[in-house]
Amino acid sequence: MITFDKVNKRYDSGQDALVRVSLEMDRGEMVFLTGHSGAGKSTLLRLLTAIERPSGGSVLVAGQNLNRLRNSRIPYFRRNLGIVFQNHQLLFDRNVFDNVALPLTVAGCGRREVGRRVRAALDKVGLLQKEKHNPITLSGGEQQRVGIARAVVHKPAILVADEPTGNLDPRLSEEIMGLFGDFNAVGVTVLVASHDLELIARLRRRVITLRAGQLVFDGVPGRETVHP
Structure with missing residues (x-):
């Protein structure tokens, strides 16, 4: 459903926001994306939603290579996505x-x-x-x-959320995460970027962790693959 193949993202300032990130998400999977502020989480989501383009490597969604997606087709591509922002917009x-x-x-x-x-x-x-x-x-x-x-x-086939509980108390955060779980239960592919490691640990879902733009952890707690 979603594939990042050795994806790099370098900004004009020279900052490497993502460095050779490779990962796959299956259709109907629910995954949490974690990492410190500036680790590359938001950059990864912007590439997935075609807000930005990678500097190297490939991003594929449902078999479509976003590197080759014409600007005029981006609005149509996004009709397959649901996007949730921290500040609601x-x-x-x-x-x-x-x-x-x-x-x-x-x-x-x-x-x-x-x-x-x-x-x-x-x-x-x-x-x-x-x-x-x-x-x-x-x-x-x-x-x-x-x-x-x-x-x-x-x-949408895919639901993407960028820090959706960042401004909420623990009880409301758990309720919001429960809603994402409900949508996932009916087949929606869900990717949630979050700092709330304690809540994520309780949910026992797959976790992808970035550090300084690199993938350093991928797996369900207790059954993980750690990347050096």
């Missing part, structure tokens, strides 16, 4: 329903289909009763749930 001039509906509206879905899908997504994250609220009136945890509903409303 919600529109505060629109209500919850309209925020979640945005990907469907852009894709040209009809009004009835939009209504059905948005309410199903909001129900899944426990916010159906707040569809008419402005996001600014919601708690941080609720705002993150709106972001998750927006990311999954178009039924």
Whole structure:
């Protein structure tokens, strides 16, 4: 489903953000991406979502080589992705329903289909009763749930989250991770970047760890492969 083959990313400043990173994720797998600040986690996610291009090596998603993806095709490629951000990136001039509906509206879905899908997504994250609220009136945890509903409303094959619990307390963090687990249980491939090592350890999922742009750990705790 997802393959990084000896991927390098060097910025114009000369910084090597990723150094010969190779990894594979199977369809339907849920994986956590960890590492210190500046280790390369966000860079890896930006390459996966075609926000940036690698300096070397190949990134493949569902058999498609992103190195060869034309800029004009990137929006169509991203329709297969759901992306969750730490800071939500919600529109505060629109209500919850309209925020979640945005990907469907852009894709040209009809009004009835939009209504059905948005309410199903909001129900899944426990916010159906707040569809008419402005996001600014919601708690941080609720705002993150709106972001998750927006990311999954178009039924993506892959869900990517960059520090989705970074601003939440431990109880809310566990609830949000539980939602990702629920989506994974119905076949969505999930990749979550997180600093919350204690929570990740309890979930007993595969963990990929980066250090200074290099892959140093890959495996489920207790059954891992450590990279020198």
